[in-house]
Amino acid sequence: MLINLLRKVLIKLVLWFFAITFSWVLMYKFINPPITYLMLQRGVERKWEGKHWKLQKEWKDYHQLSNNLKKAAIAGEDARFMVHNGFDFKAMERAIERNKSGKKLRGGSTISQQTAKNVFLWAGRSYLRKAFEAYFTVLIELLWSKQRILEIYLNVIETGDGLYGAQAATQAYYGIGCQTLTKAKAALLVACLPNPRRWNPAQPTAYIYHRQYLILRNMRNLSRVKL
Secondary structure (H helix, E strand, O other): OHHHHHHHHHHHHHHHHHHHHHHHHHHOOOOOOOOOHHHHHHHHHHHHOOOOOOOEEOOOOHHHOOHHHHHHHHHHHOOOOOOOOOOOHHHHHHHHHHHHOOOOOOOOOOHHHHHHHHHHOOOOOOHHHHHHHHHHHHHHHHHOOHHHHHHHHHHHOEEEOOEEOHHHHHHHHOOOOHHHOOHHHHHHHHHOOOOOOOOOOOOOOHHHHHHHHHHHHHHHOOOOOOO
């Protein structure tokens, strides 16, 4: 009797989970995410350190984002973004081999996976979070277009200390809007995304210039990609 009751409760919980998460992802197909867990976490961390609350962001629709920025993001973060279904297993394999060889640690997450993590989940590393990340990645690839995924990614990603999204970053670092980004500045901005609170595109190191060069080279291969 008790087992049957627990089974019914578990089934209801699972169904509610799928219904809520499906509706949540579907809602963001039409409504822009107002805030993310990471934004709140960073704000609390700043207050804990005795700093003032800082959360700078300004949403830009897909057509308002520079094509140079879109191509730089794809070239630097996920070269097969337009053709994969959310996961790039070849990139994951390369990342694993690279990390095993003792070279600089590098992840194999796609833009879709990063968007799922940034919008719907908490920061950190655990098997549970990775499982949820995979689940939400499947949902956004199923319910959103590639353009919508890229739009949300470029608007919510952390781009500096208290900065979120391309517009806040380009205003802070370059004093311009993200609509007018040149290839070089777009590549510099994307080159800093792996650690945006450490690296500054307005004061690039030799390593960031090298990453910029690689991104610009990869951007040339995306010349025929329709964004």
